[in-house]
Amino acid sequence: MKQTLxxxxxxxxxxxxxAFVMAPDEPRKPITAEMADIASRLFxxxxxxxxxxxxxxxxNDQRADYxxxxxxxxxxxxxxxxxxxxxxxGFKLPTGPSSFSASPAGKLTLNRNDLPYYTIGQLGYLLxxxxxxxxxxxxxxxxxxxxxxxxxxxxxxxxxxxxxxxARRADEEIRRNRxxxxxxxxxxxxxDLLAKRGYRTTWGSVPYKDQTINTDAxxxxxxxxxxxxxxxxxxxxxLAWGDVWFGGMSRNPWKPETGSSGSSAxxxxxxxxxxxxxxxxxxxxxxxxxxxxxxxxxxLRPTFGRVSRYGAMALSWSMDKxxxxxxxxxxCALVFNAIYGPDANDPTVVxxxxxxxxxxxLQGVRIGYVRKAFASNYPNRANDSLTLATLRQLKAExxxxxxxxxxxxxxxxxxxxAEAAAAFDELTRSGRDDQMVRQVKNAWPNEFRSSRFxxxxxxxxxxxxxxxxxxxxxxxxxNARVDVYIAxxxxxxxxxxxxxxxxxxxxxxxxxxxxxxxxxxTFMGQLYEEGKLLAVAKAYQDATAWHKKHPFL
Numbered sequence: 001m002k003q004t005l006x007x008x009x010x011x012x013x014x015x016x017x018x019a020f021v022m023a024p025d026e027p028r029k030p031i032t033a034e035m036a037d038i039a040s041r042l043f044x045x046x047x048x049x050x051x052x053x054x055x056x057x058x059x060n061d062q063r064a065d066y067x068x069x070x071x072x073x074x075x076x077x078x079x080x081x082x083x084x085x086x087x088x089x090g091f092k093l094p095t096g097p098s099s100f101s102a103s104p105a106g107k108l109t110l111n112r113n114d115l116p117y118y119t120i121g122q123l124g125y126l127l128x129x130x131x132x133x134x135x136x137x138x139x140x141x142x143x144x145x146x147x148x149x150x151x152x153x154x155x156x157x158x159x160x161x162x163x164x165x166x167a168r169r170a171d172e173e174i175r176r177n178r179x180x181x182x183x184x185x186x187x188x189x190x191x192d193l194l195a196k197r198g199y200r201t202t203w204g205s206v207p208y209k210d211q212t213i214n215t216d217a218x219x220x221x222x223x224x225x226x227x228x229x230x231x232x233x234x235x236x237x238x239l240a241w242g243d244v245w246f247g248g249m250s251r252n253p254w255k256p257e258t259g260s261s262g263s264s265a266x267x268x269x270x271x272x273x274x275x276x277x278x279x280x281x282x283x284x285x286x287x288x289x290x291x292x293x294x295x296x297x298x299x300l301r302p303t304f305g306r307v308s309r310y311g312a313m314a315l316s317w318s319m320d321k322x323x324x325x326x327x328x329x330x331x332c333a334l335v336f337n338a339i340y341g342p343d344a345n346d347p348t349v350v351x352x353x354x355x356x357x358x359x360x361x362l363q364g365v366r367i368g369y370v371r372k373a374f375a376s377n378y379p380n381r382a383n384d385s386l387t388l389a390t391l392r393q394l395k396a397e398x399x400x401x402x403x404x405x406x407x408x409x410x411x412x413x414x415x416x417x418a419e420a421a422a423a424f425d426e427l428t429r430s431g432r433d434d435q436m437v438r439q440v441k442n443a444w445p446n447e448f449r450s451s452r453f454x455x456x457x458x459x460x461x462x463x464x465x466x467x468x469x470x471x472x473x474x475x476x477x478x479n480a481r482v483d484v485y486i487a488x489x490x491x492x493x494x495x496x497x498x499x500x501x502x503x504x505x506x507x508x509x510x511x512x513x514x515x516x517x518x519x520x521x522t523f524m525g526q527l528y529e530e531g532k533l534l535a536v537a538k539a540y541q542d543a544t545a546w547h548k549k550h551p552f553l
Contacts, residue, residue: 028063028067030056030060031056031059031060031063032056033049033052033053033056036052036055036056036059037052040052042453043455043458070425070429074425074426076313076314076423076424077314079314079317080317080422083317083318083347083348084304084317084318084319084348084463084502085305086303086304086305086470086501086502086503086527087470087527088470088471088473088474089471089474091474091527093350093351093352093528094352094353094528094529095352095353096353096355097353098353098354098355099353099355099356099357100333100337100354100355100356100357101356101357101358102121102182102330102333102334102358103121103330103358105119105121105122105124105125106122106125107125108122108125108126109131110126110131110132112140115140116141116144116273116274116275116550117274117327117548117550118277119277119326119327119328119330119331120182120183120186120277120278120326120327120331120334120335121182121330121331121334123137123186123277124182124183124184124185124186127170127174127184127185127186128174128179133167133171133185134167134168134170134171134174134184134185134186134187134229135164135167135168135171137167137185137186137187138163138164138166138167138187138229138231139164139167141187141231141275141276142158142160142163142187142231142232144274144275145158145231145232145270145275145276146158148253148273148275148553149275151251151256151553152250152251152253152256152260152266152269152270152273152275153235153245153247153248153249153250153251153266154234154235154250154251154260154265154266154267154269154270154273154275155189155232155233155234155235155266155270155275156192156200156202156204156232156233156234156235156236156245156247156266157192157199157200157202157232157233158231158232159196159199159230159231159232159233160231162196162198162199162230163187163229163230163231166224166228166229166230167185167187167229170184170185170227170229171185173227180225180226180227181226181227181338182334183223183226183227183228183334183335183338184226184227184228185227185228185229186227186228186229186277186278187228187229187231187276187277188223188228188229188230188231188276188277188278188279188280188335189230189231189232189233189234189266189267189270189275189276189279189280190217190219190220190223190230190232190233190234190267190279190280191233191234191236191263191264191266191267191279191280191281191282192204192233192234192235192236192266193236193240193282193312193313194217194219194220194233194280194311194312194313194322195213195215195216195217195220195311195312196216196217196220196230196233197213197214197215197216198212199212199233200212200233201213201233201313202233202245202246203236203238203239203240203313204235204236204237204238204239204240204245204246204263205238205239205245205246205436205437206238206246206435206436206437207427207432207433207435207436209246213311215311216311217310217311217312218308218309218310218311218343218345218346219280219307219308219311219312219322219339220311222338222339222341223280223335223338223339225338226338228338231276232270232276234264234265234266234267234270234279235247235250235265235266235269236262236263236264236265236266237250237262237263237265237287238436238437238438238444239313239315239424239436239444240262240263240282240284240287240313240315241262241263241438241443241444242259242261242262242263242265242438243259243260243261243262243263243265243291244259244262244437244438245265245437246437250262250265250266250269251269252269252272252294252295252517253269253272253273253295253551253553254272254294254295254296254516254517254518254551255515255517259294260272260291260294260295261290261291261293261294261295262287262290262291263282263287263291264279264281264282264283264287264288264291264292264299264325265291266279267279267280267281267291267325268281268291268292268294268295268297268299268325269291269295271295271297271325271326271327272295272296272297272550272551273551273553274550274553277326277327277331278324278325278326278327278331278332278335279324279325279326280322280323280324280325280335280339281299281322281323281324281325282312282320282321282322282323283301283320283321283323283499284315284316284319284320284321284416284499285319285413285416285495285496285499286495286499288300288301288321288323288325288507289301289489289495289505289507289520289522291325292325292507292508292520293489293507293518293519293520294517294518295518296509296518296520296546296547296549296551297325297326297327297509298325298326298327298328298329298331298332298506298507298508298509298541298547299323299324299325299326299332299506299507299508300323300324300325300329300332300333300335300336300504300505300506300530300534301321301323301504301505301506301507302321302322302323302336302340302504302530303321303502303503303504303525303527303528303529303530304318304319304321304348304502305348305349305350305502306321306340306349306350306352306504306528306530307321307322307323307336307339307340307341307349308322308339308341308342308343308345308346308349309321309322309346309348310343310345310346311345314423315416315419315420315423316415316416316419316420316423317348317419317423318415318419318463319415319416319419319499319500321502322339323336324336324339327547328538328541328547329506329508329534329537329538329541330358330534330538332506332534333356333530333531333534333538336354336530336534337354337356340354340530341354350528352528354530354531355531356530356531356534356535357531357535358535358538358539359535359536359538359539361394361395361539362391362394362395362396362536362539362540363394363395363396364395364396364397365396365397365484365536366396366397366399366480366481366482366483367391367396367397367398367399367482367484367485367486367536368398368399368400368401368477368480368482368484368485368486369388369398369399369400369401369485369486369487370401370402370403370485370486370487370488370492370494371400371401371402372402372403372492373403373487373488373491373492373493373494374388374488374492376491376492378488378490378491379513380488380489380490380491380510380511380513380519380520381488381491382511383510383511383512383519383521384488384510384521386510386511387486387510387521387540388486390540390543390544391486391540393543394539394540394543399480399481399482399485401476401477401480401482401485402476403473403476403492403493403494403497404469404472404473404475404476404497406468406469406472407465407466407468407469407472409469409493409496409497409500410493410496412462412463412465412466412469412500413496413500414451414454414458414459414462415459415462415463415466415500417447417448417450417451417454418451418454418459420444420447420448420451421447421448421449421451421452421454424444424448427448428445428448428449428452433445433448433449466500466501469497469500469501470501470502473497473498473501473503477526483525483526483529483532483533483536484523484524484525484526484532484533484536484537485523485524486521486522486523486524487522487524488521488522489507489519489520489521489522494522494524495522498524502527503524503525503526503527504524504525504527504528504529504530504533505522505523505524505525505533506522506523506525506533506534506537507520507521507522507523508520508521508523508537508540508541508546508547509544509546509547509549510544510546511546512546512549518546523536523537523540
């Protein structure tokens, strides 16, 4: 038995992983037929003795290729030459000009007790009417952040000097009536996966906690051009998993002894606690949706390829997306309007218009709902049923739909693990993954190692199945004749499915549990149709008051 395990380990290390650390002068042993036999069984394949013998020359040559490839410097920002495209067969991109029409902020008199929870529109009104300067507003939020960060562990780096510099510039421009737009002078935080020149970009992880990247992420650059004021790099679950980072666990302001979920942990926690009006998050498989749900915030996960990821840590090149977490749907629309659009540094970003205007009514609007998911027995069913009832009261036409099920999304989501293992290949091979905080089975170090066993053929087959899933999803929405549908945030498989297909979603509060913790509902849109999605979600949110409730700190 020990001999079999030794051979299996040698096979895994030499042939599959190539990750064993060997002394520089120790010759690598050739791959044998016995190694190939054990390796093939890991993949569920069975070759004859003659077939295994025939493969040996190729296997040894391929391993030499791997050794040579590992001498090439491939930092995290280098993307594969293969780009994911979420567009189904025959899809036509929206064309024409963009347009944006925000709701009027309304007259407002400054009340400092309410200031932490004002919307972007309300804060902008205070700045334009000179009731408050950007420096005053920025100082207020930074001081609030300093006060509660020791409890919430939501910020990694406070960029106070930069923030005050940007706020002073905003005040000078506003004094001259040179308004850049609704974000001018507004403080915000950004998930510490995005680089800002002159500041650490830690990715929340011990091996990178002192890392600086000499560039500005495109999203940060666009927000600077819009006049927004960067106040902090927010906590991120280590390498974009969960809410635990090298400084502790980011907390849920509604119940600070618990985590805020992740991986946009600090972004959601800070907005929920009234430390910022908005923050930037990222999502690969739920990292905007989940913390927004737990913290009771509103989050927008845009279509894949809508927002440039240049300057952001790569976890999965075919699944990573960047979006805002804010107080309201329209706040998300305001931020998205500033950050979307093409960027020469990210070839996956497409050119498509963003057209947004609030809806006067939902009467006659066809909204799909995932029938099987809502009918199932799951924790938030009661609140979700009330959401359906509210939409009916708003005269929306609810259309039952069933998500495609020929391709089980959970069975192809290992594409994330394969890409993540490649993104952090050097971390695994160097052994520095031992420095990471979480070392349990359900954590990145083990996932990176396990993903080395995913055959290239199966990874490609999974992406072929993903193409079918994309086309099946397009057929569902076309046949139902809906631009927007709603789904339980977790039940029914919608979250995994749509992260694989690249569809946009808005997650927003729809009630509370018996323990007085927030719950959420998810509105889904067609590819590149964030404007329609946000307008429908806003109409529902305006008919409720869940987003106006805040945790007591």
